[in-house]
Amino acid sequence: MPFVRIDALRADGRRLEALGQAVHDALVETIGIPYNDLFQVLTSHDGTQGVVRYGDYPGVRRDDDLVFVSITMRSGRTADQKRALYRRIADLALGYAGTEPRNVFVRITENESIDWSFGDGVAQYAGLEQQPNGERR
Amino acid sequence: MPFVRIDALRADGRRLEALGQAVHDALVETIGIPYNDLFQVLTSHDGTQGVVRYGDYPGVRRDDDLVFVSITMRSGRTADQKRALYRRIADLALGYAGTEPRNVFVRITENESIDWSFGDGVAQYAGLEQQPNGERR
Amino acid sequence: MPFVRIDALRADGRRLEALGQAVHDALVETIGIPYNDLFQVLTSHDGTQGVVRYGDYPGVRRDDDLVFVSITMRSGRTADQKRALYRRIADLALGYAGTEPRNVFVRITENESIDWSFGDGVAQYAGLEQQPNGERR
Numbered sequence: 001m002p003f004v005r006i007d008a009l010r011a012d013g014r015r016l017e018a019l020g021q022a023v024h025d026a027l028v029e030t031i032g033i034p035y036n037d038l039f040q041v042l043t044s045h046d047g048t049q050g051v052v053r054y055g056d057y058p059g060v061r062r063d064d065d066l067v068f069v070s071i072t073m074r075s076g077r078t079a080d081q082k083r084a085l086y087r088r089i090a091d092l093a094l095g096y097a098g099t100e101p102r103n104v105f106v107r108i109t110e111n112e113s114i115d116w117s118f119g120d121g122v123a124q125y126a127g128l129e130q131q132p133n134g135e136r137r
Numbered sequence: 138m139p140f141v142r143i144d145a146l147r148a149d150g151r152r153l154e155a156l157g158q159a160v161h162d163a164l165v166e167t168i169g170i171p172y173n174d175l176f177q178v179l180t181s182h183d184g185t186q187g188v189v190r191y192g193d194y195p196g197v198r199r200d201d202d203l204v205f206v207s208i209t210m211r212s213g214r215t216a217d218q219k220r221a222l223y224r225r226i227a228d229l230a231l232g233y234a235g236t237e238p239r240n241v242f243v244r245i246t247e248n249e250s251i252d253w254s255f256g257d258g259v260a261q262y263a264g265l266e267q268q269p270n271g272e273r274r
Numbered sequence: 275m276p277f278v279r280i281d282a283l284r285a286d287g288r289r290l291e292a293l294g295q296a297v298h299d300a301l302v303e304t305i306g307i308p309y310n311d312l313f314q315v316l317t318s319h320d321g322t323q324g325v326v327r328y329g330d331y332p333g334v335r336r337d338d339d340l341v342f343v344s345i346t347m348r349s350g351r352t353a354d355q356k357r358a359l360y361r362r363i364a365d366l367a368l369g370y371a372g373t374e375p376r377n378v379f380v381r382i383t384e385n386e387s388i389d390w391s392f393g394d395g396v397a398q399y400a401g402l403e404q405q406p407n408g409e410r411r
Binding site for chain 2: 326330364
């Protein structure tokens with residue numbers, strides 16, 4: 001279910017794949033996403049048709065290796081799960097893509113079970129409840 | 138009001154337009170969006186600067202014809218309206234673009250009336266209530 | 275914290291930068307965002323691999339200068355702050371980029387403090403409350 005969008009500057013396909021895999025493995029490890037529950041759009045911006053702008057708020061030294069990770073998922077994950085997720089994304093982005101933790105920016109947007117159709121014109125999650133621990137019934 | 142973003146892999150302009158129209162007609166038919174209430178950004182990714190990754194969760198056989206449809210709209214639509222929307226998007230994507238239902242992935246994100254400015258620096262919906270049937274007062 | 279995405283049609287890097295700066299200055303002036311709290315992805319679509327579609331709802335005459343501005347930020351801003359933001363974005367887009375107010379489309383999506391990691395694998399806002407006036411404690 002998580003839908004992941006990653007935006008980076010002048011990244012080749014190999015770096016994009018590595019970053020995508022880092023985020024996916026972190027989701028699997030920290031909040032129990034099934035391994036085949038993978039939906040990602042990864043974009044490299046060239047600096048002219050696609051521009052990335054950033055500051056150093058809140059005291060983080062970034063450079064053009066900056067990666068924006070946007071995750072949409074159902075509500076129900078705890079604060080501790082999200083903290084573990086951020087930690088693990090940063091670790092794996094370094095391990096898989098050599099991207100330093102200071103350059104990994106993550107934001108989460110939540111919606112509900114009825115807000116997903118995984119194909120076939122059906123709302124597969126409709127009626128499913130989300131357990132506080134992130135597992136599905 | 139709905140803002141629609143579509144991401145596909147190696148789609149030409151014609152396929153993008155057909156997919157956009159499928160989503161728009163489905164919104165008009167199933168949740169009463171005015172026909173001129175059309176706001177879409179459609180992107181074709183080339184597989185290197187723009188990469189799309191996917192698994193087969195939850196048991197859906199996808200291939201590179203996969204289309205990600207992201208819809209942002211005000212809260213207030215019922216579960217039944219959303220189900221009808223997913224069904225109709227899948228039907229029309231097949232009819233207009235030849236995209237099989239298994240390759241149509243949809244997610245919805247909701248916000249509120251105050252969260253939209255349609256131009257002129259004004260929050261046109263502010264103060265408007267949303268009827269449960271999706272019509273505007 | 276606000277994450278800003280801008281989509282425009284056949285805009286050069288200079289116009290993208292000017293539009294990005296317009297949105298950022300408006301956020302700083304109307305809702306008290308720190309100046310270095312800048313996170314933007316600006317995309318120019320070429321009309322074939324990236325397509326922008328629009329209608330004239332709700333009675334706004336748009337053309338290919340249309341700009342879609344998408345802002346994600348924490349909940350807590352008031353309706354008045356959002357109105358001021360829309361007004362100021364339209365004014366500055368005209369002043370900086372020559373984009374007419376009728377061509378400036380803005381939508382806001384909100385999330386919570388725990389939903390942001392600004393780098394270093396940490397949820398920097400976790401536990402912070404948001405004041406109604408938009409200032410942070």
